[in-house]
Amino acid sequence: MSTSPALPLAFDETRKSGGALSSILSSDMPRSKALTFILLAIFVVLAATPFLFSGSQPLSTAAKICVFIVLVASYDLLLGYTGIVSFAHTMFFGIGGYGIAIALERLGATWTSVVVGLLAALVLSALLAVAIGLLSLRVRAIFFSMITLAVASAMAVLASQLSDITGGEDGLSFQLPSELRPAFRLLSEPIFGVSINGRLVAYYMVFFVALLMFLLLLRIVNSPFGRVLQAIRENEFRAEALGYRVVAYRTMASVISALVATVAGALMALWLRYNGPDTTLSFSIMIDILLMVVIGGMGTMYGSVIGAALFVLAQSYLQVLMDAGSKALAGMPVLPNLVHPDRWLLWLGALFVISVYAFPGGIVGRLRQTKR
Amino acid sequence: MTDMAVETTTSSEPLPRTKTDWLPLLLVPALALLALPFIGSGSTWVTLTVAGLAMGMMIFLMASGLTLVFGLMDIINFGHGVFISLGAYATLIVLGPLAGWGQADSVWLNLGLLFLCIVVAMAVTGVVGAVFERVIVRPVYGSHLKQILVTMGGLIVAEQAIHAIWGASPIPLQLPQTLRGAFVIGDIVMERYRVVAVCIGLVVFIGMQLLLNRTRIGLLIRAGVENPEMVEALGYRIRRLFVSVFVAGSALAGLGGVMWAFYRQTLTAGMGMEVMVLVFIVIIIGGLGSVGGCFVGSILVALVANYVGFLEPKLALISNILVMALVLIWRPQGLFPVARR
Numbered sequence: 275m276s277t278s279p280a281l282p283l284a285f286d287e288t289r290k291s292g293g294a295l296s297s298i299l300s301s302d303m304p305r306s307k308a309l310t311f312i313l314l315a316i317f318v319v320l321a322a323t324p325f326l327f328s329g330s331q332p333l334s335t336a337a338k339i340c341v342f343i344v345l346v347a348s349y350d351l352l353l354g355y356t357g358i359v360s361f362a363h364t365m366f367f368g369i370g371g372y373g374i375a376i377a378l379e380r381l382g383a384t385w386t387s388v389v390v391g392l393l394a395a396l397v398l399s400a401l402l403a404v405a406i407g408l409l410s411l412r413v414r415a416i417f418f419s420m421i422t423l424a425v426a427s428a429m430a431v432l433a434s435q436l437s438d439i440t441g442g443e444d445g446l447s448f449q450l451p452s453e454l455r456p457a458f459r460l461l462s463e464p465i466f467g468v469s470i471n472g473r474l475v476a477y478y479m480v481f482f483v484a485l486l487m488f489l490l491l492l493r494i495v496n497s498p499f500g501r502v503l504q505a506i507r508e509n510e511f512r513a514e515a516l517g518y519r520v521v522a523y524r525t526m527a528s529v530i531s532a533l534v535a536t537v538a539g540a541l542m543a544l545w546l547r548y549n550g551p552d553t554t555l556s557f558s559i560m561i562d563i564l565l566m567v568v569i570g571g572m573g574t575m576y577g578s579v580i581g582a583a584l585f586v587l588a589q590s591y592l593q594v595l596m597d598a599g600s601k602a603l604a605g606m607p608v609l610p611n612l613v614h615p616d617r618w619l620l621w622l623g624a625l626f627v628i629s630v631y632a633f634p635g636g637i638v639g640r641l642r643q644t645k646r
Numbered sequence: 647m648t649d650m651a652v653e654t655t656t657s658s659e660p661l662p663r664t665k666t667d668w669l670p671l672l673l674v675p676a677l678a679l680l681a682l683p684f685i686g687s688g689s690t691w692v693t694l695t696v697a698g699l700a701m702g703m704m705i706f707l708m709a710s711g712l713t714l715v716f717g718l719m720d721i722i723n724f725g726h727g728v729f730i731s732l733g734a735y736a737t738l739i740v741l742g743p744l745a746g747w748g749q750a751d752s753v754w755l756n757l758g759l760l761f762l763c764i765v766v767a768m769a770v771t772g773v774v775g776a777v778f779e780r781v782i783v784r785p786v787y788g789s790h791l792k793q794i795l796v797t798m799g800g801l802i803v804a805e806q807a808i809h810a811i812w813g814a815s816p817i818p819l820q821l822p823q824t825l826r827g828a829f830v831i832g833d834i835v836m837e838r839y840r841v842v843a844v845c846i847g848l849v850v851f852i853g854m855q856l857l858l859n860r861t862r863i864g865l866l867i868r869a870g871v872e873n874p875e876m877v878e879a880l881g882y883r884i885r886r887l888f889v890s891v892f893v894a895g896s897a898l899a900g901l902g903g904v905m906w907a908f909y910r911q912t913l914t915a916g917m918g919m920e921v922m923v924l925v926f927i928v929i930i931i932g933g934l935g936s937v938g939g940c941f942v943g944s945i946l947v948a949l950v951a952n953y954v955g956f957l958e959p960k961l962a963l964i965s966n967i968l969v970m971a972l973v974l975i976w977r978p979q980g981l982f983p984v985a986r987r
Contacts, residue, residue, distance in 0.1 A: 353791075357791055358791075359791060359794045359795070409971060409974060410974075416722055416790050416794075416934075417930060419722075419724075419794055420722075420926040420927075420929075420930055421926075421930065421970070423922075423923055423926055424923050424926055424927050424930075424966070424967060424970065425967060427923040428923075428963060428964050428966070428967045431963045432963055432964065435960070435963060557919070561798070561802060564795070564798060565802075568795060614810070616809070616814060617806055617809065617810055619802060619806050620802075620803055620806035620807065620809075620810065622802075623799055623802030623803040623806060624799075624803055626795075626799040626802065627782065627796055627799035627800060627803065630786075630792055630795045630796050630799060631785055631786075631796070634792075
């Protein structure tokens with residue numbers, strides 16, 4: 275294993291005593307003015323989206339960003355902090371989504387079914403994560419990547435084939451508990467001209483659960499347990515020699531990450547009132563997650579915030595830009611195809627490859643380097 | 647599987663031979679015989695077995711390059727699937743101008759067309775493989791994590807590039823005239839194309855075995871898998887060997903891609919990545935780096951998929967995973983462990 279100086283261990287130099295903010299963020303401060311500013315901006319905009327923008331499109335984008343921040347942060351626990359590549363992360367994301375969808379569809383639109391669905395999904399995710407971890411992490415870390423890919427694709431096929439339970443390719447639409455429906459009114463009077471309806475309640479539920487999950491992950495990676503994970507990433511044999519059971523720690527990390535991804539999947543399903551293979555289970559989402567982690571910055575939880583926000587915005591708005599470029603280049607042979615709005619992934623893919631070589635710390639690493 | 651004996655002219659006594667590990671090889675006929683009573687009818691069994699063998703050969707073609715590259719260079723190329731897709735799309739270069747050969751009712755013209763497709767596809771994927779090695783893979787030798795990430799990135803970019811060049815919608819592909827349909831012998835039905843696939847797969851496998859075990863370059867490759875530093879110390883340019891193996895591996899993926907494309911009869915940019923799941927299962931089962939293990943693993947997986955698909959279609963979806971889990975419990979390093987890293 276080579277050492278990667280661009281992914282620094284979060285040394286205790288920054289651990290300042292006291293401070294409420296510091297303790298909320300588990301003493302892992304952004305450590306860069308620009309980064310602090312961007313993170314604060316993202317936080318404020320996400321928190322105030324219903325009041326800043328009108329219409330359902332920005333709210334949906336914001337909710338998607340919240341869900342993906344959690345999903346990407348949980349993946350970063352595996353990739354950035356533990357140094358193992360899993361391709362089964364969407365599987366756990368999907369299990370969360372299907373847990374909610376199946377429970378709400380079968381057991382009726384009550385909070386009890388939300389709890390039942392989430393618990394069942396969490397248990398299934400934990401069991402699968404332990405099974406995969408013990409089968410593959412025992413031998414070599416590289417097996418883990420391939421085996422997770424195989425298991426995840428089998429799961430995706432299974433979900434589309436067992437259409438009696440999962441709704442197959444069409445997925446499942448379901449009713450939400452009445453408090454989350456658009457018709458529900460929490461307050462009779464609108465605040466700042468925005469009526470406080472069930473949709474808003476649902477958004478803030480997604481927002482606060484996502485925030486809680488993110489802070490929890492931040493706590494985990496800055497705990498002694500998180501330090502051991504980083505030690506394993508840097509030098510597996512040394513960690514083993516120091517008396518840490520590498521397999522146990524890696525399996526534990528993959529279980530935690532799977533559980534958080536399950537919660538993210540549940541949030542996604544609750545927000546969309548629908549769950550299907552394309553929204554939570556498909557391999558293209560896995561690739562999106564990879565792009566977000568690496569572009570945002572591996573080995574920093576804040577990277578997931580920036581990666582997810584940037585990627586989801588690019589997904590919605592880069593295409594508009596490329597459409598304009600494509601029209602401008604019309605008439606040339608292959609060039610218009612290269613900037614065709616559907617080819618936006620081509621450019622993000624190139625950015626991905628470049629970031630792995632040139633900025634292994636991603637955007638966050640870059641910002642921290644320039645502005646100490 | 648690797649036959650380590652080297653005939654030396656100076657000493658009269660032959661060097662001690664490593665024992666061939668027969669157990670995994672017996673697995674295949676044992677499995678086939680075991681399936682017979684469950685299936686019942688003999689002719690169905692033959693049809694299923696031939697279909698399984700054909701599919702196994704195609705998977706082997708696609709997987710062999712990957713496992714060789716891993717064994718020699720300790721590089722895991724998650725972008726291998728792109729060479730499969732690229733090989734498949736390269737057939738369009740030939741099929742465009744020579745569409746008439748495919749329509750003609752002549753076995754030789756049809757086979758010639760297939761052969762030309764294969765040659766062009768291998769050339770294209772070989773060249774792209776050389777570029778891929780230079781641009782994507784070379785800067786990340788030695789770090790598995792970065793290799794997985796970067797080759798995934800290469801896969802994304804290359805898949806999108808295929809979309810940009812050939813368009814994003816699936817393209818239908820027709821088999822040459824005389825390769826359609828099936829041979830019928832009594833009750834036994836064997837699709838012609840599958841028989842052709844088995845033949846091509848066997849030729850490539852035997853060719854690879856001969857190259858690896860009977861030639862100087864094969865000796866160097868096997869030595870490189872065992873101990874690259876020593877080979878380099880003896881004055882061979884191991885880097886050049888690496889690159890040529892990578893190119894050969896990509897070309898083999900291209901060949902597999904052509905075969906797979908004619909089998910599916912549709913072209914999509916994602917087809918390589920779809921089949922990569924099977925390819926990974928196969929090279930894990932075979933033991934990373936072992937060509938023989940890859941061969942046995944391919945046939946094993948394909949036969950199981952065919953038998954289970956016939957007996958219990960719902961179970962077929964996870965049969966591959968079950969086979970892999972069982973093999974890994976039996977031999978955690980795969981059937982024929984090679985790379986001792």
